[in-house]
Amino acid sequence: MYNKALPPAPTRVSQYGVDPKTVVKRGAELKNIVGVPLTDLVTGLPPVIFPGGSNDVAVIRKETEAALAKVDMSKITAGSTVNILASHHGFTFFGGQPYAEMLRTIKDVVEQATGCKEVRLRAGLGMRFRETEEYIKAHGLDEYFNGKALGIAPIDAGIPIETELGTLFGLRKAYDADFIIHAHNSDVREVHFHRQVDRAVKPFGMSYARCETRSTYHMNLGPRAANFVARSIFESEFVQSKFAFACFLTMSPAGATGVDADTDLYALNDRVTVGGMRDYGKIMTLFGAIDECIAILDFPCPVPYVFACGVIYANMACANMDVFDLDYPLPPYTWYTETMYDDHGNPLIPEVPPVNPAIKTVVHNYAWIGYPSVFFAEKSPTIVVGKQQAELFDRDPMNLNYMKHALLADNLDGAMEFAYHTTGTRKVILFDGAAGGLNVSEPLAEHLYKVAPGVMERVEQKLLPKWLAQRNVDPALLDQVA
Amino acid sequence: MKTVRVQAQVDMELCQGCKTCQMVCPVYAIEVSRVDGKPQVNIDHDLCVGCWNCEQRCPDHAISMAPCEPFDLATDVSKFDYDEIHALCRKAHFHPKQLVCYCTATRAEEVAAAILDGASDPAEVVRACGVGSGCGIECNQPILRFLEAAGKTFERHKLSYQWYGRTATVWDVSDQVKKEHPGFRFDSDRDLLNSVVEAPIDNTKS
Known part of the structure; x- marks a missing residue:
């Protein structure tokens, strides 16, 4: 039955x-x-924190605050400008409420911890150039960010970024602040594209990037080599000079499992990689x-x-x-x-x-x-x-x-x-x-x-050990990831 | 090839003259000016390819797409020596039958033919065969790769956010990058793409 x-x-x-x-x-x-x-x-x-019970997003706020309490934000000062970089993907889970609440909480915690009053939201998107505008409106984020929440599209004004691959192009509005906070989610989503290689880094080559860069990823490099696009942008002097930290809503196929934050994106990436391969x-x-x-x-x-x-x-x-x-x-x-x-x-x-x-x-x-x-x-x-x-x-x-x-x-x-x-x-x-x-x-x-x-x-006996070995990820991390 | 069925139109009651539409148009079909302090928008319908970029980015929702008399953006591949088309495709690292625009189903051979037919900058390539008039994202680099392979250089239009430039391909990646980042399998992916470029040509040429 x-x-x-x-x-x-x-x-x-x-x-x-x-x-x-x-x-x-x-x-x-x-x-x-x-x-x-x-x-x-x-x-x-792993246990799921959302959805569940009364589906109250207070649990997301609590988890975000706990994750951010461990993050060093000392480079952000009261006079700094900060862009929280978001993507449309996060808004597709459970109507977008948990992701929106994580974004609101990041703003509140950063303001509280640093005295900074200029925290904006820049929400990248895929190919529907008004999609994040719709989410910003639906979740009242423009009001929450004092009129400083914007959807950014890959045809908007660009900014050249010098990388190991040569010049690539980011979106000017993503980077028009002293510091950036990379606010994303960990579900595996487009494994066919990223193959769970640098999953946590990918938005630097997509949501925050110009069409030239996205086309480089999808047309110029090949199905696996393409993942180097995001890494080369993230590791550029330009982006490193602005990167403050990353904050991710962690996901399993059953729902949101928590919030993870780190000033070391690659450490966070390893945790995301392990959890994603194990569960998804x-x-x-x-x-x-x-x-x-x-x-x-x-x-x-x-x-x-x-x-x-x-x-x-x-x-x-x-x-x-x-x-x-x-x-x-x-x-x-x-x-x-x-x-x-x-x-x-x-x-x-x-x-x-x-x-x-x-x-x-x-x-x-x-x-x-x-x-x-x-x-x-x-x-x-x-x-x-x-x-x-x-x-x-x-x-x-x-x-x-x-x-x-x-x-x-x-x-x-x-x-x-x-x-x-x-x-x-x-x-x-x-x-x-x-x-x-x-x-x-x-x-x-x-x-x-x-x-x-x-x-x-x-999966447990044969495939997961192989997947981890191919990515040089320590299997001991499996025990550390909820 | 693309059949254009809609084109942009502007509602001057809503337009604030911000020029976003002009900046995001891939074929420079829109010009915004001010006359006596009031915005004026000229949309050249001989150029508009119905891509929706302006409609999607206008902050004032002043642009809509209106049905037009359908017309084709197409170049007849059969007008050209196929060996010439094949040679240009190969130089750009494409197989002639490869798809280069997912939205309009434009193939490499037609982009090559458009350039052989005289298209000499990205906007002209778009207008000649429809490539780049859908999502406006993914075929950006193939268009620039084809122009470079044909020896065409162009100045980026200063009043535009479009066509910032060609970026790296897997054929350009330095040995140092490959050595430092072996996990990205650059050579293996290059070999895969080369095998497509070198695949036999079907006799049923379009």
């Missing part, structure tokens, strides 16, 4: 998604969808053990970023490969991979791995525009629910061809009926942001319960 489906993350009003009123049925409301607690499947997860490595490997499924996208994010148990759909598309294993050069989806198919859809070289063949059909019930997503519709049969959503994608300059490769269904039930009929599978997985567990169909729940113990053992 299974539990009833978990509540999905709510829809959200945004210029990047359809009007929530048009999302008339969520995947979790389908017959035979059940909720599987993550702790039933994944062993050794298990659930991602478990997803790789799904033999066939219909994936329902049902979350307020673009197609590759909708998530289940903290794992984004892009990683499900790569789950037929161990993306943590650095001996594999090329995951099934990265922007390098996407370039390596010719105009007939054939790989240019045999080393291009296929997109996860276990995904038999994708039902796109609710996902946003603002990320080039045609690759996913080209590689997996896709059914989009509702003409409003199809029209939205047709208008998006990043998705002009998405609907050329997708079918359109009037409603979710019709889409599912077609998917069941054409795939022959009844295994369904929802990428709907449900907290603390997975929403799946009963046949998939049965499969997961059956294979999970073997997967957990394989």
Whole structure:
């Protein structure tokens, strides 16, 4: 007997998604969808501080204050200017409340500890140039930061940064202060890109960087070498002269586990690396053990970023490969991979791995525009629910061809009926942001319960030691990371 | 290739004349001036490629995208000697059939053809084949790599935040960096990208 489906993350009003009123049925409301607690499947997860109990963000404030109490802020003085650098990613967890509270607390603690009155928020983003403006507004951060909260986009004014790779370009508004505080989150998110190499450093090459730098990462260096972009910027004299400390909301697939802060970003990075591989490595490997499924996208994010148990759909598309294993050069989806198919859809070289063949059909019930997503519709049969959503994608300059490769269904039930009929599978997985567990169909729940113990053992005994060794991270850190 | 279906329009009731739209336009289609202290905005619809940058960054929400008579940004690859296209692609370290713009599905061969057809700066390349008129981020460097490979130099437009310059590729990384940071597997990734550049050309040329 299974539990009833978990509540999905709510829809959200945004210029990047359809009007929530048009999302008339969520995947979790389908017959035979059940909720599987993550702790039933994944062993050794650290305790979660949020969500839980009354979902009061006071716990985030308390954890942030405790983490910052150990941080040396002496270089910041009463007359300093300070930019707290944030990213849109953090706002996608639990409506953004915990991340927003961490940002507010950093401001309060810095002001209190240093006397500094000029603490601003600069929130970087991906490809939706107003997304963090929407979060700033939704969480009242502009008022909290006395009118000094800004969304910063990769096409805004740049600033050259001299690095070991030559000149790269940051965003002027990210660095227009005496000091910067790097305020991020530790969920693994785009493992297909960063491969859990310098995860904590990556925003220096992305959220805080100009389009030239981002294009360097995704087009110029190769799928693993690309991660040097962020490191070279972070280690530049310019950034080092401004870097005060980092403060991270630490995450597991089950939720937020705490707050970690350090003036040594690489020390924090090692902890993030270990925790990420240990916890997300298990659930991602478990997803790789799904033999066939219909994936329902049902979350307020673009197609590759909708998530289940903290794992984004892009990683499900790569789950037929161990993306943590650095001996594999090329995951099934990265922007390098996407370039390596010719105009007939054939790989240019045999080393291009296929997109996860276990995904038999994708039902796109609710996902946003603002990320080039045609690759996913080209590689997996896709059914989009509702003409409003199809029209939205047709208008998006990043998705002009998405609907050329997708079918359109009037409603979710019709889409599912077609998917069941054409795939022959009844295994369904929802990428709907449900907290603390997975929403799946009963046949998939049965499969997961059956294979999970073997997967957990394989990760703990074989894979995790290999992943750690590839990154020169001391396994003893595992005991130190909650 | 891209079919442009919308173009920018400005609501002068809302415009404060801050020039952000002018600064973020990748093809220099917008000019903002002041006449008698009042802002004037000229959007050249012969140039606008419908990328949405201005709409997305205007702090006053004064710009919207309006449907226009659809037109194509495209260069006919078949007009050129394919060996010439292949040679330029190879010099820029691309395979002719490689995708260089995820948003518009523009391939390397078309970018090369656009340059062979006379495009000599980034804005002209964008207008010639649509590359760079979607997200405005990821194909930035391929465009600059192609121009450099073709021997085209250009002055960065002073009244623009665009096209700051070409940055390092894996073919440029120094031996010292490789030696000091072996974990980033520079040579292995360079070999992977080289194998794509050297992959056979399909006979079904587009």
